[in-house]
Structure formats: C-alpha cells, structure tokens
Amino acid sequence: MSRNLKNLIKKPAVISTLAFFVLFAIVAVIAFTNSPNTEDNVSAPVLADPVTRSGYGLYIDGELIAATSIEAVIGDTLESVLNARTEEFTDFKVTSASFTNMITTVYGEYEEDAFVTSADLARLLGIESESSYTTSVTNYAGVSAGVTLNLRVTVEDTATTVLESDIVYVDNSNMLATHEDVVVTEGQDGITEDTYESVFVNGQCISKKFLSSTVVVEAVDRVIQRGVLDNERVFASAEDTAVDGSPFIMPYDGGYISSYYGWRSMGWHTGIDIIGGFGVSCYGDPFWAARDGIVTFADYSGTYGLIIIIQHEDGSETRYAHCSAAKVEVGEYVEQGQVIGNIGTSGYVTGAHLHFEIRFDGQTVNPLEYVRLYK
Ligand SMILES: [Zn+2]
Numbered sequence: 068m069s070r071n072l073k074n075l076i077k078k079p080a081v082i083s084t085l086a087f088f089v090l091f092a093i094v095a096v097i098a099f100t101n102s103p104n105t106e107d108n109v110s111a112p113v114l115a116d117p118v119t120r121s122g123y124g125l126y127i128d129g130e131l132i133a134a135t136s137i138e139a140v141i142g143d144t145l146e147s148v149l150n151a152r153t154e155e156f157t158d159f160k161v162t163s164a165s166f167t168n169m170i171t172t173v174y175g176e177y178e179e180d181a182f183v184t185s186a187d188l189a190r191l192l193g194i195e196s197e198s199s200y201t202t203s204v205t206n207y208a209g210v211s212a213g214v215t216l217n218l219r220v221t222v223e224d225t226a227t228t229v230l231e232s233d234i235v236y237v238d239n240s241n242m243l244a245t246h247e248d249v250v251v252t253e254g255q256d257g258i259t260e261d262t263y264e265s266v267f268v269n270g271q272c273i274s275k276k277f278l279s280s281t282v283v284v285e286a287v288d289r290v291i292q293r294g295v296l297d298n299e300r301v302f303a304s305a306e307d308t309a310v311d312g313s314p315f316i317m318p319y320d321g322g323y324i325s326s327y328y329g330w331r332s333m334g335w336h337t338g339i340d341i342i343g344g345f346g347v348s349c350y351g352d353p354f355w356a357a358r359d360g361i362v363t364f365a366d367y368s369g370t371y372g373l374i375i376i377i378q379h380e381d382g383s384e385t386r387y388a389h390c391s392a393a394k395v396e397v398g399e400y401v402e403q404g405q406v407i408g409n410i411g412t413s414g415y416v417t418g419a420h421l422h423f424e425i426r427f428d429g430q431t432v433n434p435l436e437y438v439r440l441y442k
Pocket residue numbers: 326336338339340421422423
C-alpha cells in the first residue's frame with residue numbers, strides 16, 4: 068500500500084484520477100443526503116407515499132366511515148341525517164329520535180382521501196333516502212361499510228274515541244212496571260282524546276302503550292225513569308167469580324200511583340190515588356169500571372166530591388171519587404172497562420186524580436192487592 072501511495076503522489080496523471088474520485092464522492096454524498104428514506108426506496112420502490120393528516124374519524128359500529136377536520140361537523144351532519152329520516156313522522160309528535168348504533172369520533176391521523184365535506188358525509192350516511200327504514204352506510208371510498216344506521220323514534224299519537232252515553236234507569240215506586248218508560252234526560256255522547264306512545268325502529272312499530280286520556284266532550288247520561296210497582300198482582304181471594312184471575316182491573320191507565328192505600332200524613336187513606344204522570348194533568352181523562360156491576364151512587368159527597376159507587380155481584384163495591392163528570396146513572400148496569408166518568412178535582416184534593424177504593428162488606432182493602440192492570 069505505501070508503495071502505491073508513493074506512486075500516486077509522484078505521477079500527475081495519477082493525481083487527476085484522484086481528483087475525479089474525490090468529485091464522485093462529493094456527488095455521492097450529496098445524493099445520499101437528499102434521499103429522505105433509503106429503506107422505503109428499497110422495500111417499495113414503485114408506490115407513492117399515502118399522504119395523511121390529523122382529523123376526526125367517524126366510526127359506526129367500529130367501522131371508519133370518513134374523517135373531518137372539524138369535530139362539530141360530524142355531530143351536525145348526524146343530526147341533519149336524523150332529522151331527514153324522521154320527517155315521515157310529521158303526523159306524530161316526535162318525543163325522541165336517535166341512532167341506536169355505537170357511534171364514536173376518534174382523533175387521529177387519517178388518509179387525505181378519508182376527509183369529506185359535510186354534504187358528502189350526509190350522503191354517505193344516507194340522507195337522500197329520507198326514509199325511516201334501514202339505511203346502509205357507505206364509507207369515504209364509496210364502499211359499503213357493512214353497517215346500517217338504525218333509527219329509533221318515539222312518538223306520541225292521539226286518537227279520538229266516542230263515549231256512548233250510559234243509560235241510567237231510575238226506579239219509580241209510584242209508577243207501574245207496565246207503564247211506558249219516561250225519558251228524564253236525553254243524554255249525549257262524549258268524546259275523549261287518547262294519547263299513545265309508540266316506538267318505531269327502522270320504521271317498524273315495536274311497542275305502543277296507552278299514556279293518557281282527555282275528555283273533550285263530557286258524556287251525559289240518558290236517564291230513564293221506569294216503574295217498579297208490581298203489576299203482576301192478581302186477585303188473591305178464592306171466592307171471586309172471575310173467569311181468569313181477579314175480577315177487578317185498574318180503572319185508569321195513568322201509570323202512576325200518587326198515593327197508596329194505608330197510613331199517610333193526613334191519616335188513613337182508604338184507597339189509591341191514580342194520576343196520569345208527573346207534570347201531566349189527567350183532568351178530564353176518562354176512567355172505567357173496574358168490574359161489572361150496578362151503579363148505586365153517582366153524586367157529590369163531602370170530601371169525595373163527585374163520586375161513583377158500583378156494587379158487584381158478590382156484594383163488593385168499588386168507588387171512584389173527585390170526578391169532574393159522571394157518565395152513568397144510579398141503577399145502571401155497567402160492564403168492566405166501560406167508561407163511567409172523567410177525572411177531576413171535586414171534593415178535597417190538591418190536584419186532579421182518581422181516588423179508587425175496593426170494599427168488601429163495607430171494609431176497605433188495598434186495591435193493589437186485588438186489581439189486574441187495565442183492561
Ligand atoms: Zn185518595
């Protein structure tokens with residue numbers, strides 16, 4: 068080696084050769100210094116470096132969908148998509164809406180291609196479907212992310228219900244059971260507004276529960292008065308001469324008994340008082356004989372006023388008091404059901420009514436235990 072070195076120093080041609088080598092070395096060093104990564108040049112000499120930058124990645128169920136520079140863009144876009152997909156619930160009152168997926172935002176380094184605008188992100192999330200149904204999510208590369216945004220919407224819905232008015236029967240113990248029912252209050256249907264809470268997942272209703280009910284129009288009961296006075300009473304006596312049941316019938320089809328036989332505040336009541344109905348005057352109404360017989364009296368008599376008395380074949384007697392007119396005369400034979408007079412207010416009365424008595428051997432009995440009803 069030392070001998071070669073001497074030679075180099077000695078010969079000018081050798082010196083120029085050395086200068087060439089020095090120049091080459093300098094160029095080589097410069098070239099080496101400019102190379103940023105020698106290893107990459109060796110392992111991947113063909114592909115270009117992927118360019119990345121910092122940002123926020125949106126992950127749905129663990130899948131990266133896209134990235135944005137500003138974190139708020141992700142939240143705002145998700146909200147826009149949520150609003151678009153709940154639009155079909157305009158008929159309802161939406162109380163809550165959300166995606167049930169696991170949605171996360173992760174700050175990190177993402178490829179430049181992953182960065183999208185708010186509008187692009189909205190499209191990837193299916194904003195254009197405008198449907199509450201399942202929407203597949205596409206990632207920034209235009210490939211299905213393999214996930215769907217599941218929408219859960221809770222709504223309140225109202226339904227109107229007609230409440231039919233109830234029928235309320237009021238028993239009237241002064242009214243014969245055979246009497247036609249009397250409507251006291253017409254009644255009116257009511258209206259209620261019922262509120263339900265329904266939960267929809269991807270457009271499918273998965274639950275519906277009743278929340279509350281509000282009365283819009285109050286229902287009014289239809290009140291009907293009905294008689295409960297026993298109308299099945301038949302002649303209890305074995306000594307009667309009637310062919311079918313009692314020989315006595317009710318002398319007036321009024322339907323109401325305003326006063327019963329027996330004790331009352333004014334003293335012993337010797338018969339029953341029959342009226343046409345509450346608030347309905349029976350003055351002048353015709354009444355008829357309760358049984359076949361002979362008229363033994365038809366004139367005014369004290370507190371009875373104008374009274375008609377009929378004697379029957381077994382010796383029993385019926386009396387009809389407070390008449391306004393008598394249509395029969397003493398000694399006349401009348402048949403059961405034959406009109407014998409008109410109801411009035413003669414004698415001692417507080418209002419028009421027919422006072423009716425039955426007597427056996429001069430003793431009064433409770434007519435309601437002996438009369439059949441009507442004709
Ligand atoms: Zn009376």
